[in-house]
Amino acid sequence: MTAPAYLALSICALLIGGIVGYFVGRARSRAAARGPSGPTVADLIQQIVHDSRNGVAVVNPFGGVVLYNPRAAELGVVHNNRLDDRARKAAESVAESGEPIEIDLTPLETRGRQPEAVRAEIRPLVEGFTVVDAADESESVRLEATRRDFVANVSHELKTPVGAMALLAEAVLDAADDAEHVRRFGGKILREATRLGTLVTELIALSRLTGAEKLPELNAVDVDAVVQEALGRVTFTLESSGVEIATDEPSGLLVDGDRTLLVTALSNLLENAVAYSPPGSPVSISRRMHDGYVEIAVTDRGIGIADDHQQRVFERFYRVDKARSRVTGGTGLGLAIVKHVAANHGGEVKLWSKPGTGSTFTLRIPARRATGERVLARIPAPSTEIETGGAL
The missing domain is CATH 3.30.450.20 (PAS domain)
Incomplete structure (x- = not known):
């Protein structure tokens, strides 16, 4: 390579290097001006x-x-x-x-x-x-209102039987020499004491259930056994009411849950159905599997519940017919307990009702699962009586 050619090549290299350095420098200056990449403060x-x-x-x-x-x-x-x-x-x-x-x-x-x-x-x-x-703060306001209502209702419900017992005790003392009056007043004191004990028991049960999470330890529970035990609990109520309960055939269905709580919930539904049914009218129980849930439906042919009351019947102390509830000794907590038992099992309780026709309460609990599969012996056909009710 001749000297002039070498000199020209060197000049070109210097020019190219200078141009590249100029643009690289400008790019770095712009990057520095922009600061670090990503969102700003x-x-x-x-x-x-x-x-x-x-x-x-x-x-x-x-x-x-x-x-x-x-x-x-x-x-x-x-x-x-x-x-x-x-x-x-x-x-x-x-x-x-x-x-x-x-x-x-x-x-x-x-x-x-x-x-x-x-x-x-x-x-x-x-x-x-x-x-x-x-x-x-709507939720806080609603909770405070619920707390106030609950305290007021509990005070009233406890004061009523306690006051009645005090008056009856005075009557017994005044009639100490009259055996007939003592027996009559003594029987009334026993009824009020029983009512008071039931109220306290249900308050304790409700306080344990309210706000509790889904039950952590679940056992296999035979639905047919739950039905039989619940029926046994309402035997005395049935004898004094003249109402008969018809059941469908055993289902062999299983659920994961707490047997005692489920029996309590179902017996509350049965007590409620009997209490609001006229003497001689039928009450029925049916069991079936539907969409992965075991459904236990209790249907009565009682007074029914109007639409504007149906959302409130699961509230504590709420009564559709206050006078009738007083006569039957209801506490107004039974359906609230049913609602919380169902929720603690990951289920729900549904209601269909029509005034003058009757009501159907359906307890829905997730079916028992074993190795990813539901366990059931047989899926019984729904009874015609329940289908007519329209709840299932």
Whole structure:
């Protein structure tokens, strides 16, 4: 290679190297200016606020909404890009005083599905800006209302038999010389004492079931044995009521659960059916497998339950016919216990009823599984009487 050619080649190499170095340097400068890859701190904060379970709104010194998350609109804090008037006035006060305050922002008007109770804290930011942080406290309000109702109901239910026993005891003392009156009043005291004992027992059972998780230890339970034991528990009630219970053929079905709890639930359904059936009317029990659940249905031809009462019959102390329940000695806790027993077994209790026709309560419990398969001896055909009821 001649000297001029070598010189030209060297010059080209220097030019190419310089151009490459120039562009690499610019690329590094741009990367340095952009900073590290990935979301910025501002991006992360914005995402946190957007996904927050609380309603968050930032308010400027003039009461305008600078930004807010979707939850703030759901809670009614912001509507049509305008801040709730209560929150706006509170924000102005906070901006002046610099002290955070708490206010009630429960929606005043019903717009679809809205929370029943909203509490908000308004805090100062900088230069007259404030932030509204609102939370849905509907569940807490409902729980507190339930607690108050429960305490009031328990107080009333306990006071009634205790008061009756006190009056009857006075009557016995006044009639100490009259054997006939002593026996009569003594029998009434025994009935009230029995009612009081039943109430306390059911309260204890309900307190253990309420809020409990699904039963951790489950045993194989023979459904036919549960039916027979429940029938045995209501023998005395049947003898005094004139009601007869008809059952279908043994099913051989098995469930995973607690036998004692299941017997309690089914006997409560039977007691309820007998209590609300006129003398001589039929009550029936049927068993079947349906969609992986064992269904035990109790059908009566009693007074029936109106639609507006059907969702409430599983509440504690709720009675459709208070006068009849007093006569039969009902506590108003039986169906609530059934509901919680079913839930603790991963099942449910369903109701079909029509006033003047009767009712069908169906206890649904997941069927027994062994090595991934359901265990059942036979699936009986549903009885015609139950199908007519329409509950199954």
